[in-house]
Amino acid sequence: EKIFSGFSKTRENLAVVDELLLYWNLAETDRVLDELEEALLVSDFGPKISFKIVDILRDDIKAGKLKSGAEIKEALKRSVLQLLTSKGGNTELQLGPRKPAVIMVVGVNGGGKTTSLGKLAHRLKNEGVKVLMAAGDTFRAAASDQLEVWAERTGSEIVMAESENAKAPSVLLQAVKRGKEEGYDVILCDTSGRLHTNYKLMEELIACKKAVARVIPGAPNEILLVLDGTTGLNMLQQAREFNEVVGVTGFILTKLDGSARGGCVVSVVDELGIPVKFVGVGEGLDDLQPFDAEAFVDAIFS
Numbered sequence: 635e636k637i638f639s640g641f642s643k644t645r646e647n648l649a650v651v652d653e654l655l656l657y658w659n660l661a662e663t664d665r666v667l668d669e670l671e672e673a674l675l676v677s678d679f680g681p682k683i684s685f686k687i688v689d690i691l692r693d694d695i696k697a698g699k700l701k702s703g704a705e706i707k708e709a710l711k712r713s714v715l716q717l718l719t720s721k722g723g724n725t726e727l728q729l730g731p732r733k734p735a736v737i738m739v740v741g742v743n744g745g746g747k748t749t750s751l752g753k754l755a756h757r758l759k760n761e762g763v764k765v766l767m768a769a770g771d772t773f774r775a776a777a778s779d780q781l782e783v784w785a786e787r788t789g790s791e792i793v794m795a796e797s798e799n800a801k802a803p804s805v806l807l808q809a810v811k812r813g814k815e816e817g818y819d820v821i822l823c824d825t826s827g828r829l830h831t832n833y834k835l836m837e838e839l840i841a842c843k844k845a846v847a848r849v850i851p852g853a854p855n856e857i858l859l860v861l862d863g864t865t866g867l868n869m870l871q872q873a874r875e876f877n878e879v880v881g882v883t884g885f886i887l888t889k890l891d892g893s894a895r896g897g898c899v900v901s902v903v904d905e906l907g908i909p910v911k912f913v914g915v916g917e918g919l920d921d922l923q924p925f926d927a928e929a930f931v932d933a934i935f936s
């Protein structure tokens with residue numbers, strides 16, 4: 635329901651598709667598909683994916699597989715679902731057999747990293763998982779306090795920087811050592827927000843990753859890039875750069891309860907072949923949901 639209301643603007647942009655398809659006939663296919671492509675572009679799907687979707691529809695119409703506007707609409711939804719699921723790999727967390735497993739969240743400032751980590755702790759605790767949090771956002775003064783509040787709310791233990799000058803890799807190192815010694819199941823590592831264009835800070839992420847792997851070979855098991863669902867196409871560039879630097883294993887798409895512009899996540903998944911694992915639908919404890927591609931497509935196209 636929250637995602638559905640979050641996508642109201644996108645559905646408004648795409649309402650034209652329903653009108654077009656209502657009066658579709660074979661002779662007008664090219665015009666209708668041009669306008670459909672335009673509507674997808676306006677809804678942040680991005681040029682490459684909009685063209686790809688329309689091309690699939692054109693082929694199917696020409697082959698006589700789609701004979702009515704309603705069939706074209708269903709095929710449109712199917713192709714978006716296909717793009718989201720076929721390349722997106724496993725949408726479940728892959729934590730491996732060895733404990734503790736390590737999950738690191740990365741992303742730009744204000745995207746929802748700390749909040750998502752808190753909500754994720756809540757989900758895992760509900761499953762009986764013993765969670766340790768690591769306050770690796772050492773740049774933003776309030777971030778550690780914010781994470782501490784989440785630790786209290788979720789009843790999780792937390793490792794915080796011991797001094798003001800402590801850097802993220804040393805906080806994470808300390809956390810994984812403790813996690814290993816004290817038999818935790820999962821360590822949730824926050825990191826500082828950074829623009830994907832700030833190479834020095836991006837390099838720090840590599841240092842964070844190495845610090846974790848030094849104690850637990852093969853970790854982090856998951857590096858989740860938090861993408862702000864209200865930002866539109868900019869998220870494609872972010873995803874490319876973060877993936878190139880640290881190797882992203884999944885996305886958390888946040889703020890889908892606001893005025894979401896989620897169309898472009900289809901481009902992100904299609905281009906990078908990395909799955910969306912969770913969506914954020916609010917600021918409360920229960921507002922992190924596993925990604926459900928079908929519900930997502932239904933919310934966009936209804």
Ligand code: GDP
Pocket residue numbers: 741742743744745746747748749750827860888889890891892913914915916917921
């Ligand atoms: P960070 O800088 O990436 O750690 O971002 P924060 O976790 O501090 O979040 C930035 C703001 O976005 C905060 O006010 C959060 O409460 C808010 N926020 C995060 N996730 C969501 C979400 O899914 N929905 C809504 N409505 N707000 C969110």
